Amino acid sequence: MKKFKIIFFITAIFLNGCGYTPIYVQNDDFNFSIKLSEVKGDTLINKFISSNLKQYQLSKNEKEYFLSINSKYSKEAVSKDLTGKVKEYKLIAYAEFLILSGENEKRVVLKETSLMKTLDDMIDEKSQERNLIQSLASVITEKLILELTNIK
Numbered sequence: 001m002k003k004f005k006i007i008f009f010i011t012a013i014f015l016n017g018c019g020y021t022p023i024y025v026q027n028d029d030f031n032f033s034i035k036l037s038e039v040k041g042d043t044l045i046n047k048f049i050s051s052n053l054k055q056y057q058l059s060k061n062e063k064e065y066f067l068s069i070n071s072k073y074s075k076e077a078v079s080k081d082l083t084g085k086v087k088e089y090k091l092i093a094y095a096e097f098l099i100l101s102g103e104n105e106k107r108v109v110l111k112e113t114s115l116m117k118t119l120d121d122m123i124d125e126k127s128q129e130r131n132l133i134q135s136l137a138s139v140i141t142e143k144l145i146l147e148l149t150n151i152k
Contacts, residue, residue, distance in 0.1 A: 032056070032063040032148060037100075041071035044130070045093055048137035049144075056145070065148060068098040073133065078115065089116045091129065093136040097144055101151065108147050112136040 034056040039046045046069055053067075072094040077086045090113060097108045114132050119125040 031061050032065055033059045033061045034148075035064060035066050036069065037066045038068040040069065041095075042073040042093075044133055045071040045073055045095065045137050045140075048134050049095065049141050052138055052141035053144075064101070065151075066100040068100075069095060070098075071095045075129070086118055088118065089129075090114075091116055091132055091136065093133065093140060095140050095144075097147075099148070099151070104151075106147075106151065108144065110140045110143050112139050 034053055036050060036053070036057065039050065049069060049071070072092075074092045074094075076090045076092065077088075078090045079086070079088045081087050092111065092113050094111045095109075097110070099106045099108060114136055116125075116129060116132055119128065
């Protein structure tokens, strides 16, 4: 136990001293704003992505991106039991972004997947599916923000 504490303490000092920061840390220090120009596709995914982008839409910065979103969602059966009843689904969220900044244009395609086991209660299963869709949209939004911060 004492050895674990020493290793933990040394690791904490090392990571703190080397300037380590997680990639997906919530960073409010962004220098751009986003305007949604067109939103097509799956309404639920678009709703979650738009909600996640709200803080970037409200900001007033000199670098401004105009964004078009085209999203798709699919739910595929992955495994079935002997009676043919689906036991597990694969949820696929796909989003294509067209980013316009001045005269520059960039197309970003992001795809995220998740597995979901079926539940006996349909209401719980729908709730679980909605939560997974929301988390997929959050990951897509984070990846989009990373792409936007890397645009020169």
